[in-house]
Amino acid sequence: MGINPTSTRFPALIVLNPNSGKKQAREALETVVQPALEKAGIPFRAIESLQQGHIQSYFQENIQPILVDLVQSLSSVSSDGASVVPPSSATLQVIILGGDGSVHEVVNGILRGVEGTEFVSEAFRPKVEFSVIPLGTGNSIATSLGIKDVRDALDRFIAGKTVPLRLISVATRSQKGSSDLGPWKTLVYTVVVNSYGLHCATVYDSEEFRHLGNERFRQAAMKNIETLKQYEGQLTLHGPGQRYDQTSRTLVQYGQNLDAKAVATSLDGPFTYLLITKQASLEPGFTPTPFASTSDEWMDVLVVQNVGQQDILNLFGSTSDGSHVDQKIVEYYKSKLIELETPEKARLCVDGEFLDIQGGPQGRVQFEVTEDPNLLLFSVYT
Ligand SMILES: Nc1ncnc2c1ncn2[C@@H]1O[C@H](COP(=O)(O)OP(=O)(O)OP(=O)(O)O)[C@@H](O)[C@H]1O
Structure with missing residues (x-):
């Protein structure tokens, strides 16, 4: 060629x-x-x-x-x-x-x-x-x-025709071989989804079903729902943001006067399902973060805390058209700066790859939307 x-x-x-x-x-x-x-x-x-x-x-x-x-x-x-x-x-x-x-x-x-x-x-x-x-x-x-x-x-x-392709930088402060917390250092940039909990476990287990195509996610999800676990951690959303309000069925702004780094909301888990995305759909017919945009300046956050199997099955039953955002168990935010800390070592999924983090402040992970990192101008044909 x-x-x-x-x-x-x-x-x-x-x-x-x-x-x-x-x-x-x-x-x-x-x-x-x-x-x-x-x-x-x-x-x-x-x-x-x-x-x-x-x-x-x-x-x-x-x-x-x-x-x-x-x-x-x-x-x-x-x-x-x-x-x-x-x-x-x-x-x-x-x-x-x-x-x-x-x-x-x-x-x-x-x-x-x-x-x-x-x-x-x-x-x-x-x-x-x-x-x-x-x-x-x-x-x-x-x-x-x-x-x-x-x-x-x-x-x-x-x-x-192109639109900007925005990325999420995933950073930690842990220094190899040191107990000191250094400056945030980007480990990886993601373009689709970062997750913790059921979604991450599903992606991890789906590799063994790769030969099944799209069906591999469903098989792995069912396996994980049968033995549903809760995942300990604290999620903080920083600076001004937006929240989906189930009463008015609109996104409403919060924290307009906050400094970009100030904590606006803290969610204490345990988490059943936690997604931080840059795309609305993760596959055809599965749109867990319907307000997400490839090009906007936000990360979309879908949080489900401490629920059981039936609630999760109901959730997945409504993700094709995005109507799950109106279910009581769902919390939905748009944020520009997010941190996640887990008490014990834990696994995160970053665009289908896996990041094993330490427990406590050492392993704290920061997610931030970045426009044009390293000065490159990324866009995608649409
Ligand atoms: N020559 C190769 N042989 C085996 N695996 C490869 C090869 N080249 C790349 N890979 C791996 O193939 C995997 C699948 O790639 P990719 O994500 O593009 O497809 P997918 O997983 O089927 O799709 P999606 O990510 O959209 O669900 C990646 O983990 C990639 O590193």
Whole structure:
């Protein structure tokens, strides 16, 4: 697979995960994506993920050379011929044939690859535009953007409309080998969902049912509901925010005069189900945080504290249309800064990966919406 030799346009980078979803990405590339891009005259080159983590390490190692090539392709020679004029802006297009885990790997690889370099600066902020072709299992980002299938995603890429892709930084203060609490340090950026409790346990157990496609989440959820556990912890929401009011059925503002870091609300658990999301739907037909937006400045928080099996089954029975937000057991917030502390060591789920945290202040985790971390301008075709 190579660059279309007739075009001078910088090639879009296709990232293909052969293991995503029902393992159809390679076939989709050959039968749908490649012909459509060639027909539209869009040059591309493709890389295939060879193993878990490969996409992330590829971008971590290669994003700088890729951006250098991009800048060179856009540079011009000054009118007197004496110097090369760099472009004032540059856009890298990345087409992802895979699921949300693949998007997560690309984003984190790019961010690690430019971290601490002077290549990207206030004066030069490259744009990175993602076309998410839904070939995974949940396809949360594509579903939340209303993208129906591979063809629809491609049509939207070719049409060229994008919206910002905001991320959540997940940070801790624990220092390796020290009991001191250092400054917050981002461990990972998430694009879809962070969770604690039943959702995290479900995602963890769903790996053994991967061969079942979407059904794997249902199987793992039923297994965990049968032995439903409660998860101890304290969740704090900081600064001004919004809360879903079940009486007026609207989002209402709170804490308007608060400092961004001040605690506005503290929830003491135990938690049955806790989601912090950036997408409305986590898979087609499952919309647990219906007010979430890929592009807004909020994280959406769905909290269910200390309930039993029947309540959880009722909840899941209403998540397809989002009407569960009116159930008494549900608390729903929009916040920009959140912290979670657990009394004992615990497992969190961050975009399908797992983060094992220590108990107490050492393991306290902070979630914050970040716009354009490391000065990169991320957006997604919609
Ligand atoms: N060549 C490979 N062989 C095996 N696993 C791989 C390979 N390349 C990537 N992976 C792993 O495949 C997993 C699934 O990827 P991805 O998230 O894209 O699809 P999914 O889980 O089916 O979809 P979704 O996240 O939308 O539910 C990820 O954990 C990723 O690291």
